[in-house]
Amino acid sequence: MSESSTNSGGGAPRRPGGRLGRDSAALLAHGEPAVWLMGVGLVLALAMVLGLLGFVFWQGIGTLWPTPATRVTLHRGAVYLGEVARDDRFQPAEAVIEALPPSAIERARAELDANEGWAHRRLIRTGNYELTGEHFQWVSDFEIAQEERPPWALVIERLTWGRFYGEPTAFQLLHYTDEFAETSDPAERRRLRLEHARRIAAELGEAPGRTIRFVAGPRWVAPEEVSPNATVAAVAEIWEGPAAAWAQFLRHHGAVRGRWEERRRLEKYDTGRINHRKEKARLALRRREIALERIEMKSGAESPAAARARAALELARAEYGKTDRETEAEFLAVRSKIADLNRENARFRLALVTADGRNKVIELADIVRAYPANQLTWRQRLAIYGSRWREFLLDDPREANMEGGVFPAIFGTVVMTLIMSLMVVPFGVLAALYLREYAKAGPLISSVRIAVNNLAGVPSIVFGVFGLGFFSYFVGRGIDELFFAEKLPSPTYGTGGILWASLTLALLTLPVVIVATEEALAAVPGSMREGSYACGASKWQTIRRIVLPRAMPGIMTGMILAMARGAGEVAPLMLVGAVKLAPELPVDGIFPYLHPERSFMHLGFHIYDLGFQSQNSEAAKPMVFTTTLLLIAIIAALNITAIVVRSRLRRRFQTGVF
Amino acid sequence: MNLTIAEDVGTGPAARRENGGRLAAVARGETVPAEVHDALARETPALTIQRFNLWYGDAQALHDISMIVPRGKVTALVGPSGCGKSTLLRSVNRLNDLVDGVRIEGSMRIGDREIYDRAVDAIELRKRMGMVFQKSNPFPMSIYENVVYPLRIDGERNRRVLDEVCERSLRGAALWDEVKDRLQDSALGLSGGQQQRLCIARAIAAEPEMLLMDEPCSALDPIATNKIEDLIDQLRGAYTILIVTHNMQQAARTSDFTAFMYLGRLIEYGPTEAIFQKPRLIETYDYVTGRFG
Numbered sequence: 001m002s003e004s005s006t007n008s009g010g011g012a013p014r015r016p017g018g019r020l021g022r023d024s025a026a027l028l029a030h031g032e033p034a035v036w037l038m039g040v041g042l043v044l045a046l047a048m049v050l051g052l053l054g055f056v057f058w059q060g061i062g063t064l065w066p067t068p069a070t071r072v073t074l075h076r077g078a079v080y081l082g083e084v085a086r087d088d089r090f091q092p093a094e095a096v097i098e099a100l101p102p103s104a105i106e107r108a109r110a111e112l113d114a115n116e117g118w119a120h121r122r123l124i125r126t127g128n129y130e131l132t133g134e135h136f137q138w139v140s141d142f143e144i145a146q147e148e149r150p151p152w153a154l155v156i157e158r159l160t161w162g163r164f165y166g167e168p169t170a171f172q173l174l175h176y177t178d179e180f181a182e183t184s185d186p187a188e189r190r191r192l193r194l195e196h197a198r199r200i201a202a203e204l205g206e207a208p209g210r211t212i213r214f215v216a217g218p219r220w221v222a223p224e225e226v227s228p229n230a231t232v233a234a235v236a237e238i239w240e241g242p243a244a245a246w247a248q249f250l251r252h253h254g255a256v257r258g259r260w261e262e263r264r265r266l267e268k269y270d271t272g273r274i275n276h277r278k279e280k281a282r283l284a285l286r287r288r289e290i291a292l293e294r295i296e297m298k299s300g301a302e303s304p305a306a307a308r309a310r311a312a313l314e315l316a317r318a319e320y321g322k323t324d325r326e327t328e329a330e331f332l333a334v335r336s337k338i339a340d341l342n343r344e345n346a347r348f349r350l351a352l353v354t355a356d357g358r359n360k361v362i363e364l365a366d367i368v369r370a371y372p373a374n375q376l377t378w379r380q381r382l383a384i385y386g387s388r389w390r391e392f393l394l395d396d397p398r399e400a401n402m403e404g405g406v407f408p409a410i411f412g413t414v415v416m417t418l419i420m421s422l423m424v425v426p427f428g429v430l431a432a433l434y435l436r437e438y439a440k441a442g443p444l445i446s447s448v449r450i451a452v453n454n455l456a457g458v459p460s461i462v463f464g465v466f467g468l469g470f471f472s473y474f475v476g477r478g479i480d481e482l483f484f485a486e487k488l489p490s491p492t493y494g495t496g497g498i499l500w501a502s503l504t505l506a507l508l509t510l511p512v513v514i515v516a517t518e519e520a521l522a523a524v525p526g527s528m529r530e531g532s533y534a535c536g537a538s539k540w541q542t543i544r545r546i547v548l549p550r551a552m553p554g555i556m557t558g559m560i561l562a563m564a565r566g567a568g569e570v571a572p573l574m575l576v577g578a579v580k581l582a583p584e585l586p587v588d589g590i591f592p593y594l595h596p597e598r599s600f601m602h603l604g605f606h607i608y609d610l611g612f613q614s615q616n617s618e619a620a621k622p623m624v625f626t627t628t629l630l631l632i633a634i635i636a637a638l639n640i641t642a643i644v645v646r647s648r649l650r651r652r653f654q655t656g657v658f
Numbered sequence: 659m660n661l662t663i664a665e666d667v668g669t670g671p672a673a674r675r676e677n678g679g680r681l682a683a684v685a686r687g688e689t690v691p692a693e694v695h696d697a698l699a700r701e702t703p704a705l706t707i708q709r710f711n712l713w714y715g716d717a718q719a720l721h722d723i724s725m726i727v728p729r730g731k732v733t734a735l736v737g738p739s740g741c742g743k744s745t746l747l748r749s750v751n752r753l754n755d756l757v758d759g760v761r762i763e764g765s766m767r768i769g770d771r772e773i774y775d776r777a778v779d780a781i782e783l784r785k786r787m788g789m790v791f792q793k794s795n796p797f798p799m800s801i802y803e804n805v806v807y808p809l810r811i812d813g814e815r816n817r818r819v820l821d822e823v824c825e826r827s828l829r830g831a832a833l834w835d836e837v838k839d840r841l842q843d844s845a846l847g848l849s850g851g852q853q854q855r856l857c858i859a860r861a862i863a864a865e866p867e868m869l870l871m872d873e874p875c876s877a878l879d880p881i882a883t884n885k886i887e888d889l890i891d892q893l894r895g896a897y898t899i900l901i902v903t904h905n906m907q908q909a910a911r912t913s914d915f916t917a918f919m920y921l922g923r924l925i926e927y928g929p930t931e932a933i934f935q936k937p938r939l940i941e942t943y944d945y946v947t948g949r950f951g
């Protein structure tokens with residue numbers, strides 16, 4: 001009996017007295033089919049995982065790579081300039097073919113015949129949304145009369161309206177004339193400005209390839225032709241021609257962007273700080289009001305306590321008035337700084353012409369990045385690719401999240417996952433300790449265990465509903481009424497926030513931690529516990545000093561699984577605090593630094609939002625893959641960190657050999 | 659020790675029949691008085707066991723054990739597997755309390771303190787006894803922390819005290835020279851023999867009154883066994899040692915007294931020399947010479 005059973009499961013039993021059958025007709029007779037099946041299963045599983053990762057990686061990694069700009073001229077006269085987003089095959093309607101000019105019809109037919117009725121077409125990202133109302137254009141090969149890559153085609157990423165494709169025609173640099181015009185007489189003012197403009201023009205002097213114009217209303221005129229009655233707002237230096245314009249762009253863009261960044265800092269941090277101060281004073285006042293109301297309710301308006309509260313309220317009012325005046329002054333200072341920066345930046349402009357001949361002037365401050373797509377060397381391409389990744393990882397999103405970076409989402413995801421782990425691990429470990437070490441085994445404990453396991457199977461959206469109902473509406477509102485009454489009716493904790501989201505996910509992942517911890521506890525050898533007891537340790541000492549450290553790698557496994565599950569979960573978050581655009585990060589420089597009540601951005605939700613909620617889903621699609629890639633990378637990074645920590649721990653517990 | 663069996667022990671058929679009946683009687687469940695040598699009456703008892711019975715659930719594992727463990731001496735418990743040696747040993751420091759369904763009757767005393775008295779704190783009791791297990795069980799921490807564990811759980815923080823105890827215990831367990839340069843390394847990286855000696859160091863760290871050893875060498879190679887036997891020899895006198903062993907040579911080499919147990923009963927108990935050279939019972943003779951067991 002033992003002889004045949006040692007001969008591996010699934011294998012054929014040995015024929016008594018005979019050698020093993022080598023009959024090729026009977027696979028079952030000589031192979032080990034179970035092993036083959038296992039192999040096939042493993043390969044399938046690996047193929048699916050690698051396929052998924054590979055697909056996301058391939059789609060995500062290429063999105064930010066700068067591609068050349070193509071200009072196509074169609075038979076029907078339309079001209080498009082842009083980047084090819086993707087291509088496919090389709091079966092064109094007969095009417096489309098017949099609308100072509102005769103020579104083109106012939107070629108189109110030939111192409112269709114060669115491909116069994118299928119034609120090739122490309123989706124061109126044409127941008128210039130404010131001019132054309134379209135972001136993309138399908139172009140079939142047979143429609144094209146002419147196709148080229150113009151050397152001066154610029155790809156421009158802007159703060160508004162999405163990308164712009166066009167060729168630069170001129171660079172304009174304005175010099176304002178009004179600085180010294182301090183008089184109330186309009187005629188005198190005009191004269192002074194004109195004089196100032198002439199002085200500027202004289203200072204600028206002559207330079208090859210550059211013309212000087214006076215900006216007088218909508219018309220820009222040569223200095224000699226300016227009428228003495230015109231109001232000259234500025235003197236414009238103009239570099240004509242793509243090469244000269246591009247050279248000037250490169251010269252000035254950095255400084256302009258620097259000023260723009262400074263402006264954003266002022267708007268974001270300084271304004272935020274002032275707002276915060278003002279809000280704090282308002283809340284202090286409101287608190288006094290509430291206190292007075294309560295005291296009047298309780299002990300009457302005439303009581304001495306009410307009088308004291310009223311005096312305190314008066315003080316707070318005075319304090320608020322003072323803060324209000326101060327903050328108002330600070331606001332004005334910041335605003336004037338911002339206005340100065342804007343005015344300075346408005347001096348630099350790039351004039352462009354689109355493929356269909358329309359003119360457009362873009363201020364340099366509006367341009368995030370521009371490059372002549374068809375002139376790039378590999379190095380330059382790489383530099384653009386790198387700078388795009390940097391922007392993607394470190395910047396705030398803009399244009400309804402479709403452009404810019406996802407830093408707040410990365411931050412939100414990581415912070416939420418960390419808070420979740422910090423919550424779920426202690427809870428799960430305590431629960432498992434009780435179940436495994438303290439509770440007397442019996443039907444009650446068994447049913448608790450079954451319930452915990454079933455919790456893992458509850459759809460995650462149910463947890464979201466629970467989190468919203470219990471944490472936000474019940475606990476949160478209670479907290480608000482107790483501690484943040486002055487902010488009501490606007491909720492503080494009584495709505496979605498990163499704390500509630502983390503708690504909800506902690507609940508969701510609790511079974512994973514409990515089950516893993518129980519297993520780890522059960523795996524601690526009894527001899528170790530006995531050794532500890534024999535030294536005179538109490539039960540708790542044994543658990544804390546021997547059992548828990550020894551079970552730590554297993555507990556970490558539970559934490560890793562919980563993290564992987566929690567970081568990728570989106571559905572419940574949509575109910576308890578993840579938002580499309582969070583104005584502030586949950587951690588910042590304003591006391592108390594950690595703001596667990598704030599709503600937050602989350603990569604998973606960001607993906608959903610990009611892919612399915614944006615108006616321009618075609619442009620968003622590549623970003624979906626890039627963001628997915630990022631999410632996977634972050635989860636992997638979090639897990640790898642935990643795994644490294646665990647393997648460090650494991651090494652400590654490795655038993656020596658005899 | 660050269661073991662020669664004295665002439666006057668009944669090896670004849672009659673004696674065999676008469677004495678052979680004794681184990682058979684035990685097997686039938688009859689009460690058979692233990693054969694305790696007079697030499698024991700001259701010893702000071704460290705531990706006195708009287709009419710001690712123990713049940714695991716419904717199964718009785720110890721029957722009416724009455725014996726003393728002499729102070730400062732090495733006492734060996736021998737007997738076939740499952741005869742209750744470990745159970746008796748674990749009763750001394752109340753480790754059996756942790757097993758569900760254990761019930762005891764009778765008395766066990768240290769001096770005049772009853773071990774199983776309600777007022778006695780099992781934790782305090784265990785602190786006064788060191789125990790070494792059959793399978794070495796170092797804790798998942800450094801060598802240093804393993805040794806000072808009994809002090810740590812008492813809340814000792816003073817580094818000087820801990821260092822001193824660590825060195826003294828490791829020297830006591832003849833391990834110091836081997837590990838003094840890697841005290842902070844994991845104890846689990848030691849070899850089997852070293853691990854067992856580490857467990858001995860841990861057992862003597864708190865300077866216990868008594869050392870309980872449950873087959874401490876059964877999982878070790880001969881060299882490691884030798885070292886541990888030497889160690890027991892050195893500890894003799896300083897500690898009262900109660901050791902369970904399967905190995906007759908070991909019992910003969912290391913112990914001062916030997917108790918032979920069978921099916922939960924004490925059969926014969928006396929000075930080791932007498933047990934091995936002049937046992938009063940033929941069963942003991944058969945067992946120590948390996949003819950049965």
Ligand SMILES: Nc1ncnc2c1ncn2[C@@H]1O[C@H](COP(=O)(O)OP(=O)(O)O)[C@@H](O)[C@H]1O
Pocket residue numbers: 714719738739740741742743744745746757
């Ligand atoms: N935890 C336990 N639960 C139930 N029965 C046990 C337990 N430990 C030991 N026993 C039983 O008690 C008897 C004595 O065991 P033990 O003291 O380990 O013997 P020995 O150490 O002499 O080999 C055996 O019959 C064994 O099956």
Ligand SMILES: [Mg+2]
Pocket residue numbers: 743744745872
């Ligand atoms: Mg045993």
